[in-house]
Amino acid sequence: MNSIFNLTLEELISVLESNGFKKYNATQVFEGIYKKRVSDFDDISNISKELKSFLSSNYSLDYLSVIDALKNENTNKYLLNIGTESIECVLMKHDYATSLCISTQVGCNMSCAFCESGRLKKVRDLSVSEIVLQVLTIEKLENIRIQNIVIMGIGEPFDNYDNLVKALDILTCPKGIEIGSRHITVSTCGIVPKIYEFADLKTQVNLAISLHAPNDMLRSKLMPINKAYKISEVMEALDYYIEKTNRRVTIEYIMLDGVNDTKECAYELISLLKGKLMYVNLIPYNSTSHSEFKRCSKEKINNFYQILSSNGIGVGVRREMGKNIKGACGQLRASHKENHEN
Ligand code: SF4
Incomplete structure (x- = not known):
């Protein structure tokens, strides 16, 4: 049965109207499932028996089930069941807010050299409901409201673009979950045509x-997507996004020992980014047993940081959360798969 969480408000309006119900009924249903979080359509008190029966016969209200959870002081990592597959999401509890990092695909085809998810390859795209339900399921499980969402779990969001955009519509809908667009960040490896499409949505999503x-030769070795879209093309697309949205773009830079952490790399990065509305997030690498890469020392990260910062580039080092609980994207799912396959 189709999940009700696949439908945007517009789509629900059109389904209900074409089945003889009123437009306002869609808002009532949305408020019932997203504001009151009913677990049965019968519990939406302000809709007719006919509508309850129509919904129950055509849509499911099921949440996802949790296969495994690893917790430490400020990070919980969950493996969620989606039929024959599983997906990961990570809850990070900061002093000021809670953030949830969610996935958009099962595995990923982008094959970034340093990434666990890329090692497992894409099995399929997540449906709209599977993206939205990561948020609803964790909120219910933990009895919390999530303030920030980062879409940088498993998968390349722009490789599942249509479902991503619909899920964003549902997550930000004022009649629904109502998370502010500015509290959501989508992370892409740089699929240029989709950056233009995303900019044209004129959303305030980060x-x-x-x-x-910082250069094509190195980036093509680390990220095969760079063979399709060069750094200069990505930069042009980002300029367009900034022009359309006036939103600052975050540049993610994973620090790999002896690979991209040199002074030369720092200066190349500065000349790419100087004067642009961009902020660099330096990410300490989480080594895994399969990886050929090593973690940079704190000192090297700090040196790199200092060079960028003293040259006027906005920069920060990502606070490490979840390092001891298979924190990098795809690690929990990868280790589960291996345990079951061995
Ligand atoms: S880093 Fe992101 S885009 Fe690259 S393989 Fe991993 S999940 Fe895919």
């Missing part, structure tokens, strides 16, 4: 780019 290298 954009982050996984750059990870």
Whole structure:
């Protein structure tokens, strides 16, 4: 049965109107499932018996089930069941708010050299409901409201673009979950045509780019997507996004020991970004047993940070959360798969 959480408000209006119900009924249903979080359509008190029966016969209200959870002081990592597959999401509890990092695909085809999810390859795209339900399921499980969402779990969001955009519509809908657009960040490896499409939506959703290298030769080695879209093309697309939205773009830069952490790399990065509305997020690398890469020392990260910062580039080092609980994207799912396959 189709999940009700696949439908945007517009789509629900059209389904209900074409089945003889009123437009305002869609708002009542949305408020019932997203504001009151009913677990049965019968519990939406302000709709007719006919509508309850129509909904129950055509749509499911099921949440996702949790297969595994690893917790530490400020980070919980969950493996969620989606039929024959599983997906990951990570809850991070900061002093000021809670953030949930969610996935958009099962595995990923982008094959970034340093990434666990890329190692497992894409099995399929997540449906709209599977993206939205990560948020609803964790909120119910933890009895919390999530303030920030980062779409940088498993998968390349722009490789599942249509479902991503619908899920964003539902997550931000004032009649629904109502998370502010500015509290959501989508992270892409740089699929250029989709950056233009996303900019044209003129949403206030934040954009982050996984750059990870300041020149094409190195980036193509780390991220095969760079063979399709060069850094200069990504930068042009980001300029367009900034012009359309006036939103600052985050440049994600994972620090790999001896690979992209040199002074030369820092200066190349500065000349790429100087004068642009961009902010660099330096990410300490989480080594895994499969990886050929090593973690940079704190000192190297700090040196890199200082060079950028003293040259007028906005920069921060990502606070490490979840390092001891298979914190990097895809690690929990990868280790589960291996345990079951061995
Ligand atoms: S880093 Fe992101 S885009 Fe690259 S393989 Fe991993 S999940 Fe895919």
